[in-house]
């Protein structure tokens with residue numbers, strides 16, 4: 023039976039999506055290929071059919087398609103299909119059994135379900151999607167079916183999220199503009215386009231402050247918001263508190279995606295107020311990060327926050343890490359590398375702002391040369407000839423080696439190797455010892471070819487012969 027819907031309803035329906043078919047009998051709507059029908063539901067005003075996008079028969083993560091057939095036959099669609107590019111094959115290197123045991127090992131529970139999916143992106147990836155019941159709800163994991171890395175993991179139960187405003191990674195990189203200046207912490211027009219709205223995840227649902235699973239704001243006065251809306255201009259001291267919360271939380275989420283459940287897995291204390299020097303530090307005696315406000319506020323540049331977090335990470339892995347100048351240089355080098363590899367996720371590698379440039383925005387206060395960099399991860403320094411006995415300067419030898427591992431093996435593999443290796447460093451590790459530990463981790467995680475590429479990176483810096 024065909025009815026004429028009220029005018030208001032037809033306006034609403036056509037406003038929602040493109041009309042692809044005119045009035046017709048109740049024949050099913052034609053749909054594009056590579057779709058698997060999930061369900062059909064009858065509502066008061068029509069029939070709603072949902073489809074899963076597939077690629078060569080494999081479900082595409084997050085890809086959907088729906089048809090809404092109104093009672094007058096008008097069909098509208100919702101097209102959420104993803105473009106799949108760069109997928110070399112559809113055979114999983116990692117067996118379902120290995121994917122399941124990796125998840126069970128980390129979550130302490132057996133996945134209830136596992137299926138192969140295609141994860142869209144700049145280069146699509148084949149992954150095992152598992153659903154694991156835990157005491158806190160069902161956890162969905164996406165395990166790279168080639169490398170075994172955790173691409174994504176989330177509790178399907180809602181957590182407390184807030185809204186924040188940040189720079190990411192910093193205004194110089196985001197706007198590709200080396201001429202930007204601090205102008206005394208004012209909210210000046212040149213910086214407006216650099217603001218980004220972000221979701222602040224893992225907030226403690228029982229608090230109205232920036233305290234959560236991976237970051238604990240101890241700044242004074244601390245910002246609060248009952249609505250969990252933390253949107254401030256850079257001229258407001260709340261801005262740096264939000265930047266640091268977001269930056270630390272996204273870093274820890276990334277560490278979890280790499281598969282590590284026990285690397286600085288705690289609310290990291292931080293302070294962004296009250297220290298007016300143009301410097302920042304990690305204090306291992308109290309396990310807290312302090313970000314200074316001299317020049318550009320240090321916490322306006324994620325790369326300063328990530329550098330300091332690098333120290334917190336190493337201190338968490340090895341108590342008392344960095345007891346000698348050389349081990350200290352490994353620490354500074356890792357901090358710079360960590361800043362760069364975290365930036366790597368959102369920064370283009372351009373002639374204006376090369377990825378190897380560390381702290382592009384903070385450095386506008388104290389460097390004249392462009393690009394403005396506090397340090398770089400691609401200098402020509404070699405071990406031991408260029409050691410000068412200063413941890414930051416000598417750290418450029420180590421950071422360059424890590425950066426070369428990253429360039430040779432890719433970000434995911436490099437960072438799994440580097441974090442894994444650091445568990446075996448000693449507080450007074452030498453660069454050659456740390457390099458051997460890193461090569462060993464590469465060998466166990468990814469085999470002899472990866473180990474060779476890793477060794478070559480340290481050989482290029484003179485650290486290994």
Ligand SMILES: [Ca+2]
Pocket residue numbers: 207256257258259261262319322
């Ligand atoms: Ca500021």
Ligand SMILES: [Ca+2]
Pocket residue numbers: 286288290291309334338
């Ligand atoms: Ca810590």
Ligand SMILES: [Ca+2]
Pocket residue numbers: 300301314315316317318319320384387
């Ligand atoms: Ca500064």
Ligand SMILES: [Ca+2]
Pocket residue numbers: 195325362365376377378379380381382
């Ligand atoms: Ca940078």
Ligand SMILES: [Zn+2]
Pocket residue numbers: 329330333353354357
């Ligand atoms: Zn440092």
